[in-house]
Every structure is written in C-alpha cells, then in structure tokens.
Amino acid sequence: MTEGLDSERMACWRAYIEASQRFFTRLEDDLRAESELSLADYHVLVLLSEAPGQRLRMGELAERLVFSPSRLTYQISAMQKRGLVAKESCPQDRRGSEAVLTAAGLLALREAAPHHLASARQHLMDDLDDAEVACLTRVFERLGRRLRAGRDVASTPSD
Amino acid sequence: MTEGLDSERMACWRAYIEASQRFFTRLEDDLRAESELSLADYHVLVLLSEAPGQRLRMGELAERLVFSPSRLTYQISAMQKRGLVAKESCPQDRRGSEAVLTAAGLLALREAAPHHLASARQHLMDDLDDAEVACLTRVFERLGRRLRAGRDVASTPSD
Numbered sequence: 001m002t003e004g005l006d007s008e009r010m011a012c013w014r015a016y017i018e019a020s021q022r023f024f025t026r027l028e029d030d031l032r033a034e035s036e037l038s039l040a041d042y043h044v045l046v047l048l049s050e051a052p053g054q055r056l057r058m059g060e061l062a063e064r065l066v067f068s069p070s071r072l073t074y075q076i077s078a079m080q081k082r083g084l085v086a087k088e089s090c091p092q093d094r095r096g097s098e099a100v101l102t103a104a105g106l107l108a109l110r111e112a113a114p115h116h117l118a119s120a121r122q123h124l125m126d127d128l129d130d131a132e133v134a135c136l137t138r139v140f141e142r143l144g145r146r147l148r149a150g151r152d153v154a155s156t157p158s159d
Numbered sequence: 160m161t162e163g164l165d166s167e168r169m170a171c172w173r174a175y176i177e178a179s180q181r182f183f184t185r186l187e188d189d190l191r192a193e194s195e196l197s198l199a200d201y202h203v204l205v206l207l208s209e210a211p212g213q214r215l216r217m218g219e220l221a222e223r224l225v226f227s228p229s230r231l232t233y234q235i236s237a238m239q240k241r242g243l244v245a246k247e248s249c250p251q252d253r254r255g256s257e258a259v260l261t262a263a264g265l266l267a268l269r270e271a272a273p274h275h276l277a278s279a280r281q282h283l284m285d286d287l288d289d290a291e292v293a294c295l296t297r298v299f300e301r302l303g304r305r306l307r308a309g310r311d312v313a314s315t316p317s318d
Contacts, residue, residue: 004276005279008296012284012296013283015299018299019303020299020302021183021202022306023302024180025225117163117164120164123305125164125168132298133171135290135291135294135295136175138291141178143283144174147181
C-alpha cells in the first residue's frame with residue numbers, strides 16, 4: 001500500500017471531496033428551506049416512488065441508501081410518524097417488512113422535487129458543458145457499479 | 160424556476176449523487192476500520208495541520224467544514240476529550256477561541272492518511288485516465304469556488 005497520489009490526482013481528489021461535501025450540505029439546506037424534507041427523506045421517497053407498487057423491503061432500502069439496519073429503522077419510523085410512508089409485513093415473508101409510499105409521501109415528493117432539481121441545476125448542472133456531462137456520467141456510473149458490486153478491483157501498485 | 164433536466168443531464172446527476180453518497184459512506188467505513196477517526200475527525204485534523212501554527216479560529220473552521228457552530232462545538236469537544244485537539248482563547252480576541260492541533264492529533268492523522276488515500280485510490284482515483292482527472296478537477300474546483308463565494312450565478316432559463 002502506498003500513500004502517493006501525483007500532484008494532479010491529489011488536486012483532483014481534494015477538489016472533488018471538498019466541493020461535494022460542501023455541495024451536499026447546501027442541497028440539504030436548500031431542501032429544508034423549501035420543504036419539510038431532509039435529503040435522506042427525499043431519497044427514501046424517490047426510491048419508493050420508482051419501485052414496483054411503490055414499496056420496498058427494508059433490507060433492499062437499507063442497501064440502496066447505504067444505511068445500517070438501525071439507521072434505516074430510525075429513518076422510516078420518523079417518516080411514518082409524519083405520514084410519508086407506511087410499514088407493512090411482507091406478503092411472502094411474515095418476518096420481513098416493507099416500506100410503502102403513502103399518498104401524502106408522493107405529494108411531498110412532487111412538491112419538493114422541482115426545488116431540489118433547481119438547486120442541482122443552479123449549483124452544478126447548468127454550469128457543465130456536454131463533454132463534462134459525458135465525463136461525469138461515465139466516471140460516476142463506473143464508481144457506483146464498483147461500489148455496488150462490493151469488490152473494488154484496485155490497481156494497487158506493489159511496493 | 161423549472162424542473163426539467165434533459166435525460167443526459169438527469170442521468171449524470173443521478174450517477175453523481177448516488178455514487179458519491181455511497182462512496183462517502185464507504186470512505187467513512189474504511190477509515191473507521193483502520194483508525195479511531197471518523198471522516199469529520201479526519202477533515203478537522205487535515206485543516207488544522209495545514210493552517211499556520213496548526214491552529215484555526217472556531218468560526219473559520221466551521222466555515223471550512225460547512226458545520227453549524229453547535230455541530231462544530233460538539234465535534235471539537237469530542238476530539239478534545241480524546242486529546243486530538245486543544246481549545247484556547249484567541250490572543251487577539253478574548254471572546255473568540257481557536258482549535259489547536261496536538262502532537263497526538265498530528266500522529267493520528269499521519270497514521271490514518273495512508274489508509275484513507277489508499278481507499279481514495281482504490282475506489283476512484285486509480286480508475287481515472289488523465290483526461291478524466293483534468294475534467295473532474297475543473298468541474299469541482301469551479302463548484303467549490305461558486306459555493307464558497309455563496310453566490311451561485313445560475314443560468315436559470317426564464318420561463
């Protein structure tokens with residue numbers, strides 16, 4: 001294992017991680033200013049709205065959100081109290097449970113989405129030219145696939 | 160304000176935000192597996208190690224980390240208990256206070272850094288070609304500058 005990144009790659013890494021962390025904080029602030037939702041609430045609503053029957057097993061939802069089971073339980077309970085989701089036992093597996101999007105959840109998502117996407121455009125997307133869009137899509141689709149597969153094929157130099 | 164992103168830009172946005180959130184969770188897991196530090200601890204240590212005299216005013220540190228004052232107070236108190244930082248009143252302004260890197264903090268950072276950078280390489284950086292490095296640097300340096308300036312010049316279409 002070696003620490004070294006050449007100076008171009010180190011500058012790239014710092015720019016990516018610092019700007020992205022700042023950006024996610026800003027997206028959260030923008031979303032909370034325009035809706036009752038946190039970014040985590042928003043992502044839960046998006047995933048449920050896109051799932052067949054607008055419902056997902058808790059384990060699947062935890063995997064998609066990269067949440068621990070206890071964090072997801074807390075997140076879904078909080079959303080359940082606000083009427084945004086319901087929780088039901090799985091038809092196929094009585095021990096398992098599913099989160100189900102409610103009508104109120106769908107309406108909250110539909111109301112928040114334009115504001116959230118306007119933030120995404122304002123801070124980042126409208127600033128990109130077509131070549132940059134293609135580059136970012138390529139890089140982050142590869143990263144997402146690799147992380148989902150859970151097996152990072154590293155080209156670690158032998159030292 | 161309009162919701163629309165064309166399909167290429169929507170795919171780009173989803174790839175970026177989903178992969179980055181998954182990636183930050185993985186970086187945090189990797190760091191905790193190899194050290195006693197969270198990502199927030201690590202970033203505090205990096206910022207202090209790079210500051211003149213290895214010390215920063217609390218307000219400056221909050222701004223750099225994009226933390227609220229109360230979140231930063233909590234963060235620094237927790238690090239102080241573990242001996243990683245000290246807190247002193249500012250020489251120039253007795254009401255203000257500064258976080259100061261301790262020797263133990265510097266050693267913890269030096270021990271964690273190779274592992275953290277190895278994660279960065281393994282999951283992302285070693286997979287990028289030179290053109291992708293140049294593109295990401297350009298895009299995220301622009302994003303960082305815009306967010307720091309706090310004045311996003313949006314090219315919002317008039318609709």
